[in-house]
Amino acid sequence: MSDKKTRSQGHDSLFHSDRVKDWCAGCGDFGILRSLEKTLDRMQLLPDQVAVFGGIGCSGKTPYYLKTYGIHTLHGRVLPFATGAKLAKPGLTVIAVGGDGDGLSIGAGHLVNAGRRNVDLTYIIFDNGVYGLTKGQASPTLHYGEQTRAMSAPSMLEHINPLSLALTAGFTWIGRGYAYNVEQLCDLIEQAIRHPGSALLTVLQPCPIYNQLHDKDWYAGKDLGNGKGRLYSLQDEGYDPVVQLDAGQALQEEKMIQCLSAAQQWGTRIPTGVFIQDLSKPRLLDHITQQHPGYTSPSPAEQPVCDKHGRPLSRLDTLFDALSVHIPNANSSQS
Amino acid sequence: MQRQCYEIAWRIGGPQGSGIDLLTNIFGRACASCGLNVFGHREYHSNIIGRHSYFDLCISPEPITSHRESPDVLVTFDAESLCRHLVTVADGGRVLFAADDAEVPLDSLPFLDARFKGALNNTLSEAGLPRNTAGLLEQARHRSVQLLAIPYLEMLTAMADECDLSRHQAARAINTLAVAASAALLGLDDGLLIALLKRAFGKDQAIFSLNARAVTKAYEFVDEQHSASASRPWQLNQPTDRETLFLNGSQSVALGKLAAGLAFQTYYPISPASDESVFLEAQNPVPLRNGDHAAPVILQVEDELAAATMACGAALTGARSATSTSGPGFCLMTESLGWAGMNEVPLVVSLYQRGGPSTGMPTRTEQGDLQFAIHAGHGEFPRLVLASGDIEDCFYDAMQAFNYADRYQLPVIHLLDKTLASSSQTLRRFRYEDKKIDRGERLFNDDPNAIPVDRFALTSSGISPRPLLGQDNAQHWLSGAEHDARGQVSEDPVMREQMMEKRTRKLQQILRDLPLEEKLRIYGDETARFTVVTWGSTKGAVWDAIKRITQSNVEVRAIQVRLLSPFPAGELAQLLTDAAPLVVVECNYSGQLNALLCEHIGRGADHLLVKYSGRPMSGDAVFAALQKIHDGDGLPHSVLRNSNE
Known part of the structure; x- marks a missing residue:
């Protein structure tokens, strides 16, 4: 496979698509898209091995802009779509992307249950506090009392904290990045993909059109006047998120409390980085494989169902036997 | 009404949780093992324990395909069942009831529907009879119904002593006593019941012994007290072999899916659909002809939104995927149905209709979702809707549904209902071995320069050869939004028309193709x-x-x-x-x-x-x-x- 044939003209990423992006100028989506392209390249994955599922909204268009298997799904349902593909074809690298409304409002039930399942996939929430594509209504991450440009009154609802929700739901890798810190974001995406379980990465991003409260300047902390940005990296401060495979319950609880505590920080200092990585929790894929050792070889997607003549491969004799009305001994003695 | 002279319509009623299902199954199998045709039908409340349920078995040398409204034999061990069904027993029929239920006031039965109780009371008053079971029994006697009072309590007490159990433990076998008494009355060989009880309880010797003792006790009682029935179809010596199955519609659908190579099924618990998925879970792994085993994923998920979308996700990888539900769950699946139509996903939905709308009647039947299945979802997209008429159809249609889904790349809704799900029937073992599996037209590409590929190529049949997720050199997009041939979103009016026409052409193709x-x-x-x-x-x-x-x-x-x-x-x-x-x-x-x-x-x-x-x-x-x-x-x-x- 030569570079000339597979890479977009004049671009260094295998995953780069020439399609014109219809996001607004200054949108954080660009930073996330760029980070995805770079990370997938850096991990030396091939476009045939990756499937990117998108929800509905501006962020949901991401799959169109990547040259890999791209699936634009339904509002709120991106996780079950992605989970189905992963369970049927575990060899596929599966990434789900969507907005904060998609994942935390209409899709909240799926988010909670995806955490429980702990299937090896990466879910990136594009968190900008508004529903951009429907013209700026408040989304679940907008804080109580905040009023963005299109709103007629301040928000009357408490916000949802995606990190603490993900923790209680059971996600085993939880992280937060910022759309304009591509270097850190690439590192976080790679960790999330490499994590052998359910990973939730929430990415703070400005919506330059509708969210005037949390714009680039706000994240840069210009209003604070202390020369520092609001965002800082947990890892830079020595925060250790890892719960090892053999960690006891006490250590696991300690790390959960640490994660919950870090997740509550907001305002002048906003943590980014990895909040928790819990390797001790059971994974659905492991359980399925334990119950049915043949499950991954071949996977459900690759399991042949017929021979070369098109005849079914299944053999139902024993299943039929169990339903047969024949009673061997009794029947022979019946007069 | 004229009936086959050897035909027996048998009914048992009892509280849910009292094990009448299991014993009816055993009795039905015993009859079927004599080479007879058996058709079973079950009615039950949406309740775990205590509410009334009943089971009809129709037994005949000739094939039967529906239940009878008036049983020849009624088996009961509680007063409510006696009151509900006594009036339905055919003239000259036989009724087994608890000796202690001979004089129970109708007003003391809390679960008897007020309308029904009122009607019974009125009839009794008009006839000058007491408003209790004695009145009803007297009415039945006038219609030449033979009434057999069974001293269950006495018998259970004796069994408790004989088997060294408490009376409470022995009382669990009241279902076996009742069914065995009716079998004795009909002259069925008790060895058949014992053999089947052994199969059912084989692992638990104490439970088996108790139930076997119940059979013996019931046969002894009937032999002493009553002459057995004249009509004994079991003595016709009908041939019997391993080829005859006794199964219900849920099992039949499940087996058809496995024959088709089901690789992925999701479900959310709902009556009456979940029996099928639970049965499927118990069949894993599935033996294959080449000596290997397949391990289809059968997964309970958070709701029907997830069930349908997850099955879609799996179907995109090439796994034969299905979900199984009933009306309320299907309502939630409509958005996924549109997505599957738009993206031409081979998705099989088994829809077990029940009484609607809303919660409706979860455990009762209806064919009320036909127009809904045909129209479910906004906008216009092709789908294939097929309906099975009997338990044999259930198998072959479930199998064929995957061929249709793969060949035409669309959602297939397999319409079933509570009646099929919970009816059981004797049928010959299904001959699926030579049924063709059709995976439909696939797209393969060796040329890395030719990607992305056209997932939705415009063709005269409307069917575009299908690439799968993760397939080499077959990168493409999928979208619930209107899209071009590669799957990229497009709002171009001409593209829109072409895609609508392409998708819809599949419907004409189906009508041309299907025999x-x-x-x-x-x-x-x-x-x-x-x-x-x-x-x-x-x-x-x-x-x-x-x-x-x-x-x-x-x-x-x-x-x-x-x-x-x-x-x-x-x-x-x-x-x-x-x-x-x-x-x-x-x-x-x-x-x-x-x-x-x-x-x-x-x-x-x-x-x-x-x-x-x-x-x-x-x-x-x-x-x-x-x-x-x-x-x-x-x-x-x-x-x-x-x-x-």
């Missing part, structure tokens, strides 16, 4: 003008009725419509040209198939027979209605009613 017997089936006298059109589980009652009416030299044919969308309008228009009278029979309020006939061929029923009480039609009721129509007394619209069901 007549997949679209509809004709039973009875094919040349008759007297025509009965039906669909789904009602076919069983119609077929029973047709067989009986034919015996009185009436020429009549029945047409079972199997393919409901796309609708086989051409074939039906031709078949119905000379139909007179045209009768349409279905279990819903408005006559949904009749509406389809009017819509597609401009001709509706001369006589519409419907039922919407939540209970299925019986051959008895359809026979009576058809006879009336034949005699010129039929109405344009009749509701089949039975207030005792």
Whole structure:
């Protein structure tokens, strides 16, 4: 496979698509898209091995802009779509992307249950506090009392904290990045993909059109006047998120409390980085494989169902036997 | 009504949780093991323990395809069951009841519906009889019903002593006592019951011994007290072998799916659909002819939104994928159905209809979702809707549904209902080994320069060769938004028209491809003008009725419509040209198939027979209605009613 044939003209990423992006100028989506392209390249994955599922909204268009298997799904349902593909074809690298409304409002039930399942996939929430594509209504991450440009009154609802929700739901890798810190974001995406379980990465991003409260300047902390940005990296401060495979319950609880505590920080200092990585929790894929050792070889997607003549491969004799009305001994003695 | 002389209509009633299901299954199997045909039908409440349920078994040397409304034998061990069913017993029939239930006031039975209780009380008062079970028993005696009081408590106390158990433990076998007493009365070999109990309880010797003791006790009691029945179909020496199965519709669907190579099924618990998924879970792993095993993923998920979308996700990778649900769950699946239509995903949805709308009647039947299945989802997209008429259909249709889904790349809705799910029947082992598996047209590409590929290529058949997620050199996009051939979103008006037309062309292709017997089936006298059109589980009652009416030299044919969308309008228009009278029979309020006939061929029923009480039609009721129509007394619209069901 030569570079000339597979890479977009004049671009260094295998995953780069020439399609014109219809996001607004200054949108954080660009930073996330760029980070995805770079990370997938850096991990030396091939476009045939990756499937990117998108929800509905501006962020949901991401799959169109990547040259890999791209699936634009339904509002709120991106996780079950992605989970189905992963369970049927575990060899596929599966990434789900969507907005904060998609994942935390209409899709909240799926988010909670995806955490429980702990299937090896990466879910990136594009968190900008508004529903951009429907013209700026408040989304679940907008804080109580905040009023963005299109709103007629301040928000009357408490916000949802995606990190603490993900923790209680059971996600085993939880992280937060910022759309304009591509270097850190690439590192976080790679960790999330490499994590052998359910990973939730929430990415703070400005919506330059509708969210005037949390714009680039706000994240840069210009209003604070202390020369520092609001965002800082947990890892830079020595925060250790890892719960090892053999960690006891006490250590696991300690790390959960640490994660919950870090997740509550907001305002002048906003943590980014990895909040928790819990390797001790059971994974659905492991359980399925334990119950049915043949499950991954071949996977459900690759399991042949017929021979070369098109005849079914299944053999139902024993299943039929169990339903047969024949009673061997009794029947022979019946007069 | 004229019945086959060796036919026995047997009914048992009892509180839920008392094990009548299991014992009915054992009794049915015992009858079937003598080479007889058995048809079982179950009615139950949406409740775990305590509410009334009953089971009908019809046993005959001839094939039977529906239940009987009036049993020849009624088996009870509680007063409520006795009160509910005594009036339905055929004249001259036999009733087994608890000796202690001989004088129970109707007003002391809390679960007896007020309407029904009032009606019974009124009848008793008018007849000058006491408003209790004694009054009802007396009424039955007047109709020459033979009444057998069984001293269950006495017998259970004795069994407790004999088996060294508490009375409470021994009381668990009251179901076995009751069923065995009826079997003894009918002259069935007790060895069959014992052998089947051994199979059911083999792992637990104490439980087996108790139940075996119950059989012996019941047979001893009946031998001492009563002469066994004269009609003993078991002595006909019908041939029997391992080829005969006794199974219900849920099991049949599940087996059909496994024969087809089901690789992925999701579900959310719902009555009456989840029995199928639970049965599937227990069959894993599935043996293959090459010695390997397949391990289909059968997964319980958070809701039906996830069930349908997850199955779509799996289907995109090439796994044969399905989900199984009932009306309320199907409501939640409609958005996924549109996505599957738009993205041409081979998705099989098994839809077990139940009484609607809303929660409706979760454990009762209805054919009320036909128009919903055809129209579910916003916008217009092709889907294939097929309906099984009996438990054998359930198997082959479930198998074929995957071929349709793969070949035409669309959602296939397999319409079933509570009647099929919980009816059981003796059938010959299904011959699936030579049925063709059709995975449809696939797209393969060796040329890395030729990617992305055209997932939705515009073709004359409307079918675009299908690449799979993760396939080498087959990168493409999928989108619930209108899209171009590569799957990229497009709002171009010409592209929109082309894609709408491409997708819809598949419907014409289906109508061209499918053989007549997949679209509809004709039973009875094919040349008759007297025509009965039906669909789904009602076919069983119609077929029973047709067989009986034919015996009185009436020429009549029945047409079972199997393919409901796309609708086989051409074939039906031709078949119905000379139909007179045209009768349409279905279990819903408005006559949904009749509406389809009017819509597609401009001709509706001369006589519409419907039922919407939540209970299925019986051959008895359809026979009576058809006879009336034949005699010129039929109405344009009749509701089949039975207030005792």
